Each structure stands twice: as C-alpha cells, then as structure tokens.
Amino acid sequence: MELRVLRYFLTVAQEENITKAAALLHVTQPTLSRQMMQLEEELGSKLFRRSQYRIILTDAGMLLRRRAQEIVELADKTEREFAQSEEELSGEIAIGCGETQSMTFLSQHIRSFRSLYPKVQFRIYSANADDIKERMEKGLLDMGLLTEPVDIGRYAFLRLPQKDRWGVLVPKNSALAEKETVTSQDLAGVPLLLTGREQVRGELANWFGEDYGRIEVAATFNLILNAANMVKNGVGVALCFYLENISDALKFVPLSPKLETGTVLAWKKDKPLSPAAEQFQQHIKNTD
Numbered sequence: 001m002e003l004r005v006l007r008y009f010l011t012v013a014q015e016e017n018i019t020k021a022a023a024l025l026h027v028t029q030p031t032l033s034r035q036m037m038q039l040e041e042e043l044g045s046k047l048f049r050r051s052q053y054r055i056i057l058t059d060a061g062m063l064l065r066r067r068a069q070e071i072v073e074l075a076d077k078t079e080r081e082f083a084q085s086e087e088e089l090s091g092e093i094a095i096g097c098g099e100t101q102s103m104t105f106l107s108q109h110i111r112s113f114r115s116l117y118p119k120v121q122f123r124i125y126s127a128n129a130d131d132i133k134e135r136m137e138k139g140l141l142d143m144g145l146l147t148e149p150v151d152i153g154r155y156a157f158l159r160l161p162q163k164d165r166w167g168v169l170v171p172k173n174s175a176l177a178e179k180e181t182v183t184s185q186d187l188a189g190v191p192l193l194l195t196g197r198e199q200v201r202g203e204l205a206n207w208f209g210e211d212y213g214r215i216e217v218a219a220t221f222n223l224i225l226n227a228a229n230m231v232k233n234g235v236g237v238a239l240c241f242y243l244e245n246i247s248d249a250l251k252f253v254p255l256s257p258k259l260e261t262g263t264v265l266a267w268k269k270d271k272p273l274s275p276a277a278e279q280f281q282q283h284i285k286n287t288d
Contacts, residue, residue: 001042003075006068008035009047013065016054074139090119091276096132096144097124099224099243102160102263106145113283120276128197128222136268142277143267147241149199150264157266158284164241166207166259169224169231172251176237181256184211191218191236193227200261204239207259 008025012032015021022032040047047061057065080092097103110122125132125141132144136155146152147164168187170176176186184207194201194217205212218236221227227238228246241261242252265284267273273281 001039003072005035005039006072008032009039010065010068010072012036012048012055013057013061016056018055070138070140077140088119089117089276089279091274092121092123093143093274093277093280094123094125094141096135096141097126098129098132098145098147098263099126100145100147100241100263101164101243102145102162105160105162106265109280109284109287112287113280116283117276117279120280126223128195130197131222136266139271142273143265143281146264146266147200148262148264149203151199152264152266154269155266156269157264158281160263160265163260163262165254166204166239166261167242167252167254169228169238169240169246169250169252171231171234172249174237176253177251179253182253183256184208187211187237188214189216191216193217193219193221193230193236193238195239196220196222203259203261207255207257 008021008027011025012018012021015024018033018036019029022029025032036048043060043064045060046058047064048055049058077092077094095106097106114120114122125135127135129144129146129150132141132146133150135141136144145160146157168176168182176182176190179186188211192215194204208215216236219227219230221230221238224238224240224243224246227240228250230236231238232247232249239255240252242254246252265281267277267281272278
C-alpha cells in the first residue's frame with residue numbers, strides 16, 4: 001500500500017466525487033478510478049458505495065480513512081523532522097494541549113523559545129488527556145500538556161507550577177451566579193455537565209462525597225466550548241476549570257471546599273525526541 005495511493009484515497013473520501021478529486025490531484029479520472037479499484041482489491045474490501053451523484057464510504061472505507069489519516073500525518077511529520085537545517089535549529093514540535101491555565105505558561109515559553117529559534121514551528125492539538133496520550137502513543141505528538149489525574153508511568157514529564165481550580169460555569173442571571181462559592185448541596189437537583197474522563201469523574205465523586213449518588217447528569221463533554229454553549233442554552237451548568245474569556249453571558253463560580261488539579265508536560269520515555277523538541281523541554285527546565 002503506497003503512501004501516494006493513501007493520499008489519493010483521502011482526497012476522494014473528502015470530495016465524495018472521483019472527477020473533483022482527480023482535478024485536485026492533477027491526475028486523470030480513469031487513472032484515479034483504477035487506483036481506487038486496485039486499493040479495494042489489495043485490501044479485499046469494498047471501500048465505496050457509488051451513487052449517481054457522489055460516492056460514500058463503507059464501514060471499511062471509514063476505518064481506512066482513520067488509519068490513512070494517521071499514516072499520512074505521521075509520514076509528513078517525519079519528513080519535517082528530517083528536513084531540519086544542520087546550521088540552525090528548525091523543524092516542528094507537535095504538542096497536545098488540554099484546556100488548562102497552564103496553557104499560558106506553555107505559550108510564554110513557546111514565545112521565548114521562538115525568539116531564540118525562529119525557524120521552529122509549533123503545532124498545537126487541542127483535546128483531553130486521554131486523546132492526547134493516544135496520539136502520543138502513535139507518534140503523532142511529541143509532547144502532551146496533560147491535566148491530572150492521569151497515568152504517566154510510561155512518560156517522562158515536567159510538573160508545571162500552575163494549578164487549575166474547579167468550579168461551575170453558570171448563566172450570569174442564575175441564582176448560582178450570585179454566590180461567591182458553590183457547595184455540593186447547592187448543586188442538588190441542578191442538571192450538570194460533566195467531563196467524560198472516568199479518572200476525573202472519580203476526583204469529582206470524592207469532592208461530592210455522599211451527594212454524588214444524587215447528582216443529575218444532563219450531558220458529558222470533553223472540551224469546554226461546546227459545554228459553554230449548552231450552559232448558555234439552558235441544558236445545565238458545567239463543572240470545569242476556570243478559563244478566561246469563555247463567554248460574557250456566563251460566570252465561573254469556584255467550588256467549596258476548594259478542588260484543584262495539577263498539570264504535567266509529558267513525552268514518551270522510550271522515544272527519542274526530535275532535536276527541536278529536546279531543546280524545547282530543556283528550555284523549559286532551564287528557565288524555571
């Protein structure tokens with residue numbers, strides 16, 4: 001299975017039309033059709049359902065699209081790493097980042113690092129800790145900014161100084177918005193939006209104590225922006241970290257007793273970092 005053919009397949013999957021995909025790829029339509037038929041024969045699976053106006057991926061096609069995206073992304077990342085100049089540090093550093101106040105810490109160090117090494121580019125992938133770890137395992141990310149609790153037994157890491165405080169994100173016109181802090185009793189009978197991460201749910205269960213069995217979960221989420229939209233539209237209130245500039249219509253009210261979470265910058269122990277990524281983690285160590 002050639003990398004070129006996987007790129008062809010991804011373009012066809014995106015365009016849902018062989019003729020349009022062929023034009024984008026600068027190949028003829030018969031050539032592209034033949035490549036896709038040969039790919040199906042090689043894999044022994046039908047990848048497309050063809051209709052009069054478009055082509056649709058089968059279940060096998062959707063699986064291949066996920067795998068092909070990972071393969072192509074890793075190949076492109078490898079090429080960028082080997083394209084580094086020997087005279088001046090260059091290349092790309094891919095970092096997965098959760099929604100955390102520690103992103104400010106990371107951004108400040110990216111800025112100071114690029115003032116020293118302007119040819120280094122950063123690629124930021126936003127996700128929760130579980131998704132970031134999965135992409136690190138596949139080699140798609142060099143590092144991950146992970147919020148605890150998280151299993152980092154297989155990783156080298158730097159513990160960052162800033163902690164995230166938990167609270168509830170509520171409409172400004174709600175009764176909860178008038179409080180200085182919110183207790184577990186205040187949330188009785190209130191529809192809640194909770195993180196989907198099981199390890200974090202365990203931390204929240206400890207905070208709620210006996211009240212945890214009586215909470216009403218309206219929805220779960222992995223990133224706060226969609227949860228904030230649900231809060232604005234009356235679905236419930238979101239249990240989350242404090243983050244700046246979420247919405248002018250919402251207010252963050254801290255939990256009482258206080259609940260805080262730490263953050264680590266982690267990378268694989270058994271995988272050598274690229275020269276740029278290695279220099280960046282040393283930069284963070286040496287400037288704090």
